[in-house]
Amino acid sequence: MEMIKILGFTGSLRRDSYNKAALRAAGELLPDGAILEIVDLAPIPFFNEDLEAEGVPQAVVDFKDKIVAADALLICTPEYNYSIPPVLKNALDWASRGKDSPLNGKPAAIMSASQGLFGGARAQYHLRQVAVVLNLMLLNRPEVFIMSAAGKFDQDGKLIDDYSRRAISNLLVAMVDWTRLLKKK
Numbered sequence: 696m697e698m699i700k701i702l703g704f705t706g707s708l709r710r711d712s713y714n715k716a717a718l719r720a721a722g723e724l725l726p727d728g729a730i731l732e733i734v735d736l737a738p739i740p741f742f743n744e745d746l747e748a749e750g751v752p753q754a755v756v757d758f759k760d761k762i763v764a765a766d767a768l769l770i771c772t773p774e775y776n777y778s779i780p781p782v783l784k785n786a787l788d789w790a791s792r793g794k795d796s797p798l799n800g801k802p803a804a805i806m807s808a809s810q811g812l813f814g815g816a817r818a819q820y821h822l823r824q825v826a827v828v829l830n831l832m833l834l835n836r837p838e839v840f841i842m843s844a845a846g847k848f849d850q851d852g853k854l855i856d857d858y859s860r861r862a863i864s865n866l867l868v869a870m871v872d873w874t875r876l877l878k879k880k
C-alpha cells in the first residue's frame with residue numbers, strides 16, 4: 696500500500712515544548728505504512744499583505760510546498776489564553792492565501808499538550824473553527840488531550856505516560872485510515 700506522508704507542526708517555538716515533544720512521540724508511535732516529517736514554524740514571519748505583495752517569503756513557500764507534498768497534517772497545538780497560539784494561526788493564515796491553498800481538502804488531525812487540566816481542549820475547538828474556513832478535512836476522533844503535561848514527559852522530553860502514548864497511537868491509526876479513505880475519491 697502507498698506510504699502515507701504526514702506533516703507535523705506546532706505553534707510552540709519553545710525549545711523544551713511539550714507539544715514538540717508530543718509530535719516526536721507521534722513519530723515513534725506511527726503505524727506501518729506512515730511516515731512523519733516535523734516542520735518548524737519559527738522561520739515564518741508575521742503575515743503582512745505588503746510582504747506578500749513584494750513576494751511571498753521563502754519560508755512560507757517552503758511551508759506550503761511541504762503541505763502540498765504531505766498526504767495529511769498533524770497539528771499539535773498549545774493553548775494560549777483559551778485559543779491557539781499566534782505562531783500557528785499565522786502559519787495557517789499564510790498557507791490559506793492564494794486561489795490554490797494547499798490546505799483546501801487536506802486530511803488533518805489535531806492533538807494538544809498543556810500544563811492545564813483541560814489539556815488544551817479549548818484551543819482544539821478554536822482550531823476546529825478555523826479549520827472550517829480552511830476546508831481542512833479534520834478527523835473528529837479520537838481526541839488527544841495531554842493535560843498536566845509537566846508530569847508526562849521526562850527530562851529529555853520523552854513522553855512517558857502510557858495513557859497518552861496509547862491515545863496518540865490510536866489517533867495515528869485513525870488518521871491514516873481517514874487519509875486513505877479520502878484519497879480514494
Ligand SMILES: Cc1cc2nc3c(=O)[nH]c(=O)nc-3n(C[C@H](O)[C@H](O)[C@H](O)COP(=O)(O)O)c2cc1C
Nearest residue numbers: 707709712713714715773774775776777809810811
Ligand atoms: C501566553 C500564554 C497563555 C497560556 N494560556 C493557557 C491556557 O489558556 N490554557 C492552558 O491550559 N495553558 C495555558 N498556558 C500554559 C501552556 O499550557 C504551557 O505554557 C505549555 O507548556 C505551552 O506549550 P509548550 O510546552 O508546547 O510550549 C499559557 C501559556 C502562555 C505562554
